[in-house]
Amino acid sequence: MDISFFSVFFVLLLVHCFMASSAVAVRTNITTDQPALLALKSHINDPNRILASNWSTSTSTSTSVCNWVGIKCGAKHLRVTSLNLSHMGLSGTIAPQIGNLTFLFNLSFRNNNFHGSLPNELASLRRLEVVSFGLNNFSGMLPSWLGFLPKLQVLYAYTNSFEGSIPESLGNISVTSLNLSHMGLLGTIAPQIGNLTFLFNLSFRNNNFHGSLPNELASLRRLEVVSFGLNNFSGMLPSWLGFLPKLQVLYAYTNSFEGEIPLEIGTLQNLTEVSLANNSLAYQIPYAIFNSSKIEVISLYMNQLSGHLPPIIGNWLPNLKVLYLWGNELKGIIPSSISNASMLVELELGANYFSGSIPNTLGNLRHLERLNLVNNDLTSNSSTLELSFLSSLTNCVNLTSIVLAENPLNGTLPISIGNFSTSLEEFVAFNCNIKGIIPREIGNLSNLMTLHLENNELVGPIPSTVGGIRNLQGLYLQHNRLQRSIPNGICQLRNLDELLLNHNKLFGPIPTCWGYLSKLQKLYLNSNKLTSIPSSFWSLTELLQINLSSNSLSGYLPLDVGKLEHVTQIDLSWNKLSGDIHAIRGLYSLVSLSLAHNKFQGSIPQSFDNLISMEHLDLSDNNFSAEIPKSLMKLKCLKYFNVSFNRLQGEIPFGGAIAQFSASSFMGNQALCGPPQLKVPPCETSNVEQSTTTVIVRYILPAMIAIILALFLTFALLRHQKRAAKHNGQGDLLALATWRRITYLELEQATDGFSESNLVGKGSFGSVYRGMLSDGTSIAVKVFNLNIEGGFKSFKAECDVLCSIRHRNLVKIISSCSRIDFKALRGEENFNAKLDCMLSVMQLAMDWSTEVPEERSNMKDVVTILKNIKLKFLKDVGED
Numbered sequence: 001m002d003i004s005f006f007s008v009f010f011v012l013l014l015v016h017c018f019m020a021s022s023a024v025a026v027r028t029n030i031t032t033d034q035p036a037l038l039a040l041k042s043h044i045n046d047p048n049r050i051l052a053s054n055w056s057t058s059t060s061t062s063t064s065v066c067n068w069v070g071i072k073c074g075a076k077h078l079r080v081t082s083l084n085l086s087h088m089g090l091s092g093t094i095a096p097q098i099g100n101l102t103f104l105f106n107l108s109f110r111n112n113n114f115h116g117s118l119p120n121e122l123a124s125l126r127r128l129e130v131v132s133f134g135l136n137n138f139s140g141m142l143p144s145w146l147g148f149l150p151k152l153q154v155l156y157a158y159t160n161s162f163e164g165s166i167p168e169s170l171g172n173i174s175v176t177s178l179n180l181s182h183m184g185l186l187g188t189i190a191p192q193i194g195n196l197t198f199l200f201n202l203s204f205r206n207n208n209f210h211g212s213l214p215n216e217l218a219s220l221r222r223l224e225v226v227s228f229g230l231n232n233f234s235g236m237l238p239s240w241l242g243f244l245p246k247l248q249v250l251y252a253y254t255n256s257f258e259g260e261i262p263l264e265i266g267t268l269q270n271l272t273e274v275s276l277a278n279n280s281l282a283y284q285i286p287y288a289i290f291n292s293s294k295i296e297v298i299s300l301y302m303n304q305l306s307g308h309l310p311p312i313i314g315n316w317l318p319n320l321k322v323l324y325l326w327g328n329e330l331k332g333i334i335p336s337s338i339s340n341a342s343m344l345v346e347l348e349l350g351a352n353y354f355s356g357s358i359p360n361t362l363g364n365l366r367h368l369e370r371l372n373l374v375n376n377d378l379t380s381n382s383s384t385l386e387l388s389f390l391s392s393l394t395n396c397v398n399l400t401s402i403v404l405a406e407n408p409l410n411g412t413l414p415i416s417i418g419n420f421s422t423s424l425e426e427f428v429a430f431n432c433n434i435k436g437i438i439p440r441e442i443g444n445l446s447n448l449m450t451l452h453l454e455n456n457e458l459v460g461p462i463p464s465t466v467g468g469i470r471n472l473q474g475l476y477l478q479h480n481r482l483q484r485s486i487p488n489g490i491c492q493l494r495n496l497d498e499l500l501l502n503h504n505k506l507f508g509p510i511p512t513c514w515g516y517l518s519k520l521q522k523l524y525l526n527s528n529k530l531t532s533i534p535s536s537f538w539s540l541t542e543l544l545q546i547n548l549s550s551n552s553l554s555g556y557l558p559l560d561v562g563k564l565e566h567v568t569q570i571d572l573s574w575n576k577l578s579g580d581i582h583a584i585r586g587l588y589s590l591v592s593l594s595l596a597h598n599k600f601q602g603s604i605p606q607s608f609d610n611l612i613s614m615e616h617l618d619l620s621d622n623n624f625s626a627e628i629p630k631s632l633m634k635l636k637c638l639k640y641f642n643v644s645f646n647r648l649q650g651e652i653p654f655g656g657a658i659a660q661f662s663a664s665s666f667m668g669n670q671a672l673c674g675p676p677q678l679k680v681p682p683c684e685t686s687n688v689e690q691s692t693t694t695v696i697v698r699y700i701l702p703a704m705i706a707i708i709l710a711l712f713l714t715f716a717l718l719r720h721q722k723r724a725a726k727h728n729g730q731g732d733l734l735a736l737a738t739w740r741r742i743t744y745l746e747l748e749q750a751t752d753g754f755s756e757s758n759l760v761g762k763g764s765f766g767s768v769y770r771g772m773l774s775d776g777t778s779i780a781v782k783v784f785n786l787n788i789e790g791g792f793k794s795f796k797a798e799c800d801v802l803c804s805i806r807h808r809n810l811v812k813i814i815s816s817c818s819r820i821d822f823k824a825l826r827g828e829e830n831f832n833a834k835l836d837c838m839l840s841v842m843q844l845a846m847d848w849s850t851e852v853p854e855e856r857s858n859m860k861d862v863v864t865i866l867k868n869i870k871l872k873f874l875k876d877v878g879e880d
Contacts, residue, residue, distance in 0.1 A: 039097035079103035275299035308332035314340030350374035363392030380411035412436035418444035443468030467492030592616035
């Protein structure tokens with residue numbers, strides 16, 4: 001019984017101790033780790049409120065931070081051992097208080113939007129084994145204290161904005177995985193990295209490192225993955241890479257390595273992926289690379305590698321899935337044994353010098369998805385004109401892309417082209433000398449998205465079955481010899497966004513059903529024999545580029561053209577289109593417009609100045625008339641402008657964007673005028689600004705002198721006024737009594753059709769002509785220019801004033817002629833005498849104020865001439 005009592009007592013004591021220690025642990029957890037985590041929360045922007053609803057002291061979880069999201073605690077001390085806030089969409093900075101979580105062994109902020117630098121306080125986390133803060137926006141120098149975390153095994157810092165070089169201190173840790181990719185680091189690789197002998201994953205990809213790879217890295221014998229692509233490394237590719245026995249993945253693409261590929265790389269028996277693409281590697285590819293049973297990816301594109309492929313290349317590559325050798329200088333034939341690499345998914349041999357026929361055995365590659373043989377010297381089987389290898393490829397049921405362009409295939413498309421799997425999305429065979437017709441069976445390729453057959457020798461019609469390719473987005477048949485009309489089957493291609501049928505022999509109207517091609521953005525039908533554009537065509541509101549040039553199109557441009565609000569390029573040149581072009585003025589996105597060699601007429605719209613993106617404007621060889629709008633000078637982006645060979649008239653706007661163009665842009669318009677460098681006659685009035693002095697001398701001073709001389713003449717004649725007052729009064733009454741209507745026809749006959757020979761002078765608002773009525777009455781006719789602003793008001797004002805006042809020295813108004821488009825006043829018979837007098841005075845003023853001082857009349861001559869004018873005037877009006 002005593003033993004039982006002792007046992008019970010011992011158990012109770014243990015429970016008490018455990019509970020006491022737990023209480024202490026909880027208190028430590030709350031008092032030490034909780035403030036650090038709350039400080040971190042205060043530095044974080046949490047748009048999804050993940051932490052806001054969970055990291056709280058007011059919820060049921062507040063008794064222990066171990067229940068908070070992203071937190072794990074140790075079982076013994078209940079201290080935070082793991083802080084993982086990855087993939088939460090958080091932003092902000094890292095609080096330095098995190099350095100108080102001294103039991104942490106896992107710290108991860110991966111794939112968020114944190115920024116700023118990593119606080120130095122994190123150096124206190126001596127238990128850290130995993131540090132992962134990739135895919136953020138951290139900046140500053142990569143901290144050297146990372147090299148003083150003794151237990152660190154994994155360091156992921158990729159895809160940030162760090163700068164500077166790799167700290168040498170990183171050579172002190174026992175890390176197994178070091179990923180410093182996509183960080184903007186620069187400099188050279190520190191040799192101390194060679195001390196990380198436990199490394200199995202080393203990645204410096206996508207930085208700005210330069211120089212050569214240090215030989216000290218050869219000691220990293222445990223390496224399985226080496227990735228230093230997308231840098232500026234140079235020199236020879238080091239041979240020690242071939243002495244890393246566990247190496248499985250080698251990425252050294254997009255650097256400046258040169259020389260040959262080390263033979264030792266071919267001895268790596270565990271190698272599964274090798275990418276040395278986009279360098280300057282040269283010479284023969286080591287055959288040993290093609291002798292690895294485990295290799296799955298060989299990517300050597302964009303180098304200067306030469307030589308032949310081994311004749312039994314496919315026999316040693318049972319697991320090869322990707323072979324990229326394009327963009328080199330390889331030559332010879334494509335070995336038929338390549339089909340023995342039965343797992344091939346992607347085969348790209350383009351842009352080399354391969355020759356011979358394309359092997360029919362490629363059809364044995366049942367897993368093949370992509371075949372690219374572009375830009376070689378490959379041909380079809382010489383035994384038949386048909387491209388038989390295409391028939392064999394129909395066995396590749398997973399094939400999505402066939403690219404054969406720029407090879408002299410010299411054959412015809414087989415009917416079996418329609419047997420390709422519905423997985424085929426891309427067929428590219430431009431510039432291949434393909435002959436014959438397009439088989440109707442091509443319509444079976446229902447999932448084809450792109451069909452390139454341009455620059456070949458295809459003849460016959462476009463098969464109407466093309467409408468069966470319902471997913472087609474791009475159809476390229478330009479530069480062939482296709483004939484007949486465009487089939488209505490194209491109207492079924494509702495996903496089509498690019499259609500190029502230019503440079504063929506197609507004729508007839510554009511199908512009216514094209515209004516259904518609502519996604520069409522690029523349309524080239526130029527250089528055919530098409531005759532008309534249906535009204536539905538202008539409902540294709542997504543069009544960006546239209547080229548219908550060099551056809552036989554006729555008709556007018558309807559107002560519906562204005563619906564093409566997104567169009568940037570229109571070329572309708574070399575057709576027979578007519579009418580005006582006002583429908584185009586609202587196409588504000590236009591960059592290039594060519595309407596040359598048509599029959600368009602009317603004026604160039606003033607509102608073209610709204611086409612602010614215009615760079616190319618060609619309106620040459622049409623029948624445009626009127627003036628070139630001055631508003632075109634506002635087209636600041638204009639680089640090409642041509643209005644030659646029209647019927648334009650008036651002054652060429654010479655300023656803004658127009659000033660840069662030469663005479664060739666305006667030639668062939670007989671009525672244009674402008675500056676001499678444009679090889680046109682000068683305009684009657686120049687727009688060139690005159691200096692203040694020139695204006696005063698040429699215009700203001702003569703006018704002032706004329707007024708002074710006129711006043712002098714008036715005062716000199718005052719002495720005759722009283723003597724003739726009675727006679728003139730009677731004459732005025734007689735004139736008022738003899739007012740009569742005069743028709744426009746009478747005025748036209750009296751002035752010989754307003755002939756220049758009868759023109760007396762011009763004023764601001766009209767011209768004055770001499771004339772003689774059929775009854776022999778001499779008259780003066782002032783014709784008002786109603787096209788000038790104020791012309792009508794001037795006519796009305798002169799009628800009101802001159803018809804209500806009388807003076808012996810004023811010309812009497814004895815009649816008028818008024819129509820909607822014609823206004824004229826008829827003056828008295830003795831008008832000529834007064835007019836001659838005034839003209840003589842004006843001429844005298846001009847002679848006295850000429851710009852050249854040596855040519856001016858002196859004052860003695862002026863006085864003498866003025867006396868003679870006075871005597872002649874008195875004689876002409878019958879005065880003593």
